[in-house]
Amino acid sequence: MSKKIITFLSSLVLILGIAMPAFADSSVNLMPVKVIKNPAITDPHVLFQRAVNGISDLENKDLAPKSKAHISNNEDGISKDVKVYSTTQLLKEEKFKDGKTNREYATTSFAVVKASDLKSSGKYYIQGSLSDDEWDSTGSVNAYSTIRWSNVADSNGVEHITMAGQTISGGWSPLSGFTVKNKTVTIGQIGVSSWGGYLSQSTPYSISDSSLTFSKTASSSWKPVLADDTSTVGCSQTCTIYRGTSNWTFTFTNNKYGDV
Known part of the structure; x- marks a missing residue:
């Protein structure tokens, strides 16, 4: 050689x-040096009580969900906000040797329109405010959803959030005598990202009249976006509620930030 x-x-x-x-x-x-996993709560009654009582596993109040809902009468145009309750569960925590911590959460929000909010005076119209604190799937029109999301940091430690590859689920539960149609769902993750500048990542879905629930998976190719109010991350639901000749548009967003 x-x-x-x-x-x-x-x-x-x-x-x-x-x-x-x-x-x-x-x-x-x-590789994480420590992993903590918590079982997900899926019982809607338990989740609703957690939401009503303000129970959340979020340590940072700045990460509290920015969920909202409103309903409008399509005949006279009267509109009002609907009370939304939210709760967040910590599902997984990973701690790394370099001091970074990644966490995975599930945020569940409920928007409830009671029959008492639709007062009859010849026609139904919106009035009053929601004061009920019981989950009653037969006594109200409910919209609800759960979004799963994770917090991640870029190489400079700047916090981002992402729903990539996660399941977003929810549905509607109408009061007897009411029907829900024209249902649409949009899941989205929009904002500035260290992984690609400004990114608009969203997917709309139409839900059939025969279905009152949905379960969708956010694309695994979605990139994280900044964890601040310049971003829009979450799920929006829209439907038309019918009773007799009256109808209302009901819009509900379960968002970490912004409006999907």
């Missing part, structure tokens, strides 16, 4: 000997 080949092989072994520990250490840093 020539001297040049021996010298080359010796250099290659030396380079690999230096690079492999560095690569191994980098791989170790990508």
Whole structure:
């Protein structure tokens, strides 16, 4: 074997000997040193009581959901806001060697229109405010949804959030005598990202009249967006509520930020 080949092989072994520990250490840093998982609460009665009582696993109040709902009479144009209750569960926490922590959450929000909000005086119209604190699937028109999201940081430690690859589910539960039609759902993740500048990532869906529930998965290709009010992250639901000749448009958003 020539001297040049021996010298080359010796250099290659030396380079690999230096690079492999560095690569191994980098791989170790990508693995969490501690993982905590909590079972998801799925019982709507339990979730609703958590929401009404303001129970949340969020430590940072700035991350509290920005959910809202309103209903408008399509005959006279009268509109009002509807009370929304929200609760957030911490599902998973990963702690890394470099001090970073990633968390996965599920935020469930409820918007409820009671029959008492639709007073009859020849026609139904919107009045009053929601004061009920019981989940009653037979005594109200409910819209509800759960969004799963995670907080992640870029290489500079700037906080982002993402729903990529997560399931977003929800539905409607109409009062007896009322019907719900023209149902649409939009899930979205829009804003500035360290992974690609300004990104508009959203998907609309039409829900058939025969279905009162939905379950959709956000694209796994969606990139995280900044965790602040310049972003829009969440799910919106719109439907038309019918009773007799009266009808209303009911819009509900379960968002971390902004309006989808």
